Amino acid sequence: MKHVLSLNDVLAQIEVQVRPHFGKGQPAQYIPELARVDRTKFGMAVCMLKPGDTRGSYAVEESVLGDADEPFSAQSITKLFSLALALNRKGDEVWERVGKEPSGTPFNYLSQLEHEEGVPRNPFINAGALAVSDMLLDVVTEPDALVRDFMGFLGAARLTIDESVAASEIDHAHKNRAIANLMKTFGTMTHEVETVIEAYCRQCAVAISCRELARAALPLAAAGFSPIVEESVFAPRMVRRLNALLLTCGIYDSVGSFAYRVGLPAKSGVGGGIVAIVPGQASVAVWAPELDRFGTSVVGGYALESFSQIMNCSVL
Numbered sequence: 040m041k042h043v044l045s046l047n048d049v050l051a052q053i054e055v056q057v058r059p060h061f062g063k064g065q066p067a068q069y070i071p072e073l074a075r076v077d078r079t080k081f082g083m084a085v086c087m088l089k090p091g092d093t094r095g096s097y098a099v100e101e102s103v104l105g106d107a108d109e110p111f112s113a114q115s116i117t118k119l120f121s122l123a124l125a126l127n128r129k130g131d132e133v134w135e136r137v138g139k140e141p142s143g144t145p146f147n148y149l150s151q152l153e154h155e156e157g158v159p160r161n162p163f164i165n166a167g168a169l170a171v172s173d174m175l176l177d178v179v180t181e182p183d184a185l186v187r188d189f190m191g192f193l194g195a196a197r198l199t200i201d202e203s204v205a206a207s208e209i210d211h212a213h214k215n216r217a218i219a220n221l222m223k224t225f226g227t228m229t230h231e232v233e234t235v236i237e238a239y240c241r242q243c244a245v246a247i248s249c250r251e252l253a254r255a256a257l258p259l260a261a262a263g264f265s266p267i268v269e270e271s272v273f274a275p276r277m278v279r280r281l282n283a284l285l286l287t288c289g290i291y292d293s294v295g296s297f298a299y300r301v302g303l304p305a306k307s308g309v310g311g312g313i314v315a316i317v318p319g320q321a322s323v324a325v326w327a328p329e330l331d332r333f334g335t336s337v338v339g340g341y342a343l344e345s346f347s348q349i350m351n352c353s354v355l
């Protein structure tokens with residue numbers, strides 16, 4: 040990643056470039072508490088890796104923009120961390136319950152799941168994430184708290200679950216209940232539907248800032264090493280696999296155009312956040328609540344596109 044500008048100059052340039060793209064989308068409407076979020080918010084945080092003191096270790100340079108320290112609803116971004124936890128606890132057994140292929144369908148699509156007999160295409164669509172919550176319920180009673188604390192540990196933050204967002208989603212989780220019920224009929228969900236729905240919706244309601252999220256995702260850029268907690272948190276092989284899933288499935292049915300425009304493994308959430316990985320170099324988190332029809336932040340997508348262009352850091 041060759042660049043002559045300072046990281047702060049890069050972010051200042053991005054702020055100007057994204058300005059015309061406000062007003063092109065709208066905050067998630069199907070979760071009432073998210074529909075009320077201030078749509079003018081915009082934050083961005085970059086954690087850039089530097090060589091550390093010892094071999095294989097890294098240090099970090101951070102740079103932030105706008106509302107980067109304001110917590111927002113992580114939503115589907117949490118699916119990355121719940122998957123990492125499930126892989127740690129259950130290993131390859133996870134892949135007996137969910138696939139690794141892009142779905143080509145919206146994140147909450149139902150009929151593909153019926154067609155494929157209750158086995159979700161990948162762990163990032165809602166069906167797959169519900170299966171992951173179901174698996175985590177085998178090992179802990181509150182997977183949502185486990186995910187919250189794991190993200191907080193990696194992000195050096197004390198994170199909370201936004202109780203009003205959680206309650207709002209649990210009240211309106213009709214589609215997710217349909218997905219979970221369908222899996223129940225195929226015998227691909229072990230725990231009670233309502234228990235899984237509650238764990239999943241509460242996990243999605245984890246509140247995190249861009250700065251904390253960029254820190255939490257940094258091990259995925261650093262072969263599993265976290266310069267924040269100063270230890271290795273993932274095996275390099277797991278990092279490669281998670282990044283492969285992000286690149287192919289992280290942005291649902293617009294993952295192809297996202298790869299075309301940005302060229303980085305990334306995960307979106309309907310809270311308006313996107314986290315992206317520049318392997319070996321950096322992690323980037325953006326937040327802007329207005330979404331496109333695929334549930335991805337419009338301004339966030341443009342911000343990452345600008346970042347990738349200015350830094351010339353597409354992996355493709």
Ligand code: DON
Nearest residue numbers: 114115146243307308309334
């Ligand atoms: O299950 C849902 O619908 C939300 N809790 C999460 C969806 C989401 O964030 C999709 N990502 N863009």
